[in-house]
Amino acid sequence: MIRVMLADDEALIRAGVRAILAGEPSIEVVAEAADGREAVEQARLHRPDVALLDIRMPVMDGLEAIAEIRRTVPSTATVVLTTFSEDEYIARALDGGAGGFVLKTGDPRELIAGVRAVAEGGAYLSPRVARRVITHFRGGHVTRGAAARDQLAVLTERERDVLRLVGEGLSNAEIAARLHLVEGTVKAHVSAILARLGLRNRVQAALLAYQAEIL
Template sequence: MIRVLIVDDEALVRSGLRMILEAAGDVVVVGEARDGEEAIGAAARLRPEVVLMDVRMPGMDGLTATGRLLRAAGPPKVVMVTTFDLDEYVHEALRLGAVGFLLKDTPPRELIAAVRTVAEGNAMLSPSVLKRLLGSFAHKAPSRAEVARHRLAALTAREEDVVRALARGLSNAEIGRELKLSEPTVKAHVSRLLAKLGLANRVQAAILVHDADLG
C-alpha cells in the first residue's frame, strides 16, 4: 500500500482527495494536515511515502513546508497541488526537490496514476502542463540562461540528447525508442547526468534545460 499524507487548508479538498485515493485499492491516506506546520509534524509521525502539498495555506505555506520536509532524513516524495495562478511558487518548489505538481481539477484517474508514479521513484512530467508552467518564465534574466547552459556543457553529446528528451516529458522507454537505445542504457544515462548536474530528479533537469532555452 502507498502511504499518502494530504495537506490542504480546505476540509472539502482533503475529503475529496482521500475519497479518490482510497478507492484505488493500493493507496492508503495515513493522515491529513491543514497547514505546513501540521504537515511537518504529521510526516515525522506517520512516515508517508507521498505528500500531496497545497501551495497556499494560512500559517506555514506549502513552499516553506516542502523545503523543511525535503531537508529531513528519509524525506517523502512531495507533490505540489496548485492552480496556474501560482506557477511561480510551484517552480520554486520543484527547485527545492518536489517531484511534480497536480492541478486541483486533475481527473481522479490521473491523480491516482500520479501518486503511483512518484511512489515508484519517478518524477511527474506531464508534457502539456510542464510546458505551460515553464512557459511562464520565458522572460528570464540572461545570466540565468547562461548559468544553465554552462552547467549543461558538462554533459556528453549523448547525455544532452537524453536530457533534452527528458525535458519534453518522455519516459525512459520513449527516449530509448527515439534515440535507439535500450531502456537500461537510458536509465544509466539519466542517473549519470543527474549526478553530473547535482540534481535530485528529472523535474529539476527539465527545468534546467528550459532555463537554458534548449527545451
C-alpha cells in the same frame, strides 16, 4: 502499495482528494494534515512514499513544509496541489524540491498520474501547469538554450541519454528498460546528473533538458 500523506487546510478538499485516491487499490492515504507544520510531523511519523501538499496553509505554508520534508524525510517525494491562480509559486516550489504539480481543478486522473509518477522516481506536471512553465522558459529562449547546452557539456553521453528520458517523464524503471540497463544503474546516473548540474530534482532536470532542446 503507494503510501500517501495528504495536507490541505480545507477539509472538503482533503475529503475529495482522499476519495479519488481511495479508488485506486494500489494507493493508501496513511495520514492527513491541516497545516504545514502538522504535515511535516506526519511525514516524519509515517514516512509516506508521497506527500501531497497544498501551497497556501496556515502555520507553515506548503513550500516551507516541502523544504523541511526534503531535509528530514528525504525518502518522501512531494507533490504540490495547486490552483491555476497560484502558478507564480511554481518556480519557488521547484527550487524547494517538489517533484510534481497537480491542479485541484484538473482531471482526477492527473492526481493519480502525479502520485504514481513521483512514487516511481519520476516527475509530473499537470498539462496546464506544464504549458505555463514552458511559456515562462520561452522568454529569452535563445540565450537560455545556449546556456543550458553549455551546462550539459559536463555530462557523459550515457548521462545525456538518461537526462533526455528524464525530460520525457520516464521513471527509473522505464529508463532502464529503454536503455537496457539495470534500474540501480539508472538511479546512479540520475543522482550523478543532479549533482553535476547542481539540480535538486527531476523536474528541474526535465526543464533543463527542454531548454537545451535534447528532448
